[in-house]
Amino acid sequence: MTTAPGDRPRLLACDLDGTLLDAHGRLSQSVSAALHRARSAGVALAVITARPGRDVGAAVSGRVPDSAYWAYSNGSVIHAPGAAAPSRALGFTADRAVRIVADVRTARPAWSCALDLVDRTVTVAPFPSGGSAHWRHVVRCASADELTLPGPVPKVLVHTGTVCDATVVEEVQRVIGPDAVATASGGAYVELVPPGTGKSEALRWLCAELGVDPADTVAVGDGLNDLGMLRLAGLAAAPANAPVEVRRAVDVVLPSNDEDGVAVLVGLLLDGRAVTPRRYRPLPSTSLEE
Known part of the structure; x- marks a missing residue:
């Protein structure tokens, strides 16, 4: 997906650690406000994390809009907004x-x-x-x-x-x-x-649940486990702290998680600025060749 001024993605899917959270495991006020702004603009939200649900504390989950989907354990367990029981729970026998x-x-x-x-x-x-x-x-x-x-x-x-x-x-x-x-x-x-699970399949499931074409989604992540969903999404972004394999795989390289990269991404998506591959790259071009 290449967004033009005025375009809105229909779904924003974010990794948690190293992406939404800073290096101290905190969700900043800037990123929290950006997520609420995206939701108010009609963008569906999903947090897709390697953590199990019990390891996401209220200090984090309470700053994410209540209407967000949560996908835990690399997407194997998915909770609909506000649901105590998972809508999907897959795994090994x-x-x-x-x-x-x-x-x-x-x-x-x-x-x-x-x-x-x-x-x-x-x-x-x-x-x-x-x-x-x-x-x-x-x-x-x-x-x-x-x-x-x-x-x-x-x-x-x-x-x-x-x-x-x-x-x-x-x-x-x-x-x-x-x-x-x-x-x-x-x-x-x-x-x-298990084969057939992972973050890409979680994103695919969420798209089907919401009636969204994957081409109308934006995904952002910093880990090797994010590569599948980054490749599936219409527009892929990574914070500057991501390893080189991930930065090479995305369309947009953002400031780091300690610099509120996701908040910058939301601003690019909602403020009427076109987002095209490599439109926003605060890193020198040589930094992707480390």
Whole structure:
């Protein structure tokens, strides 16, 4: 999508960490006001995050318009505005999730796993205790043999002990094979979701739910796990803090999350200024070739 003056996207889909939130995990007043302004202008909103819902506190959710959709666990669990129960909850079967843990541990004994359920996260030893220190509702078990899961399991986390860049994601993908899709949202974990899920499929589902053509959407994100939805959207944007692989994939590079990049994007979309590929690029052209 290339917007002309006066055009409005019908849906704005945003990643959370590193995009809507600043480096301290805060949703600024400027970004909050921009989201409310977009909604008042008739733009539907969706937050599509790798976090489970229980890890999004009221200090964040309370500053997002009540009419926004929330898609958690990389889009596997979607809540309609104001709904306590999910409208969609997908994931691995319990048996498949247990097999993934066993396969990972067999192939790479130094790696460990955690299973991100709707109501809790289950870590499997030797998962580092520090890695889950700030998570809510964590249950620890000594081995995959102890796992009793209700299913579905929206997401499996793999701790490799290394920075989870594209190379590490590819290595994990080779280990697990085609029955799961590996990606990463930054930090220390590779994230596994079932084929046919992920942020792009969440955006596709939201478009169908709202009767919106994906060409009439704008997506913004900063992680490798955002690439699918960025490619699907009619217009794709990334903050300047995104890794080079993401910045190369989008139409518009914005100021960083610490500089309220999403607020800048909303201004471009609503203030009558045309947004064309690379229209707004505060970065030098050479910065995309790092």
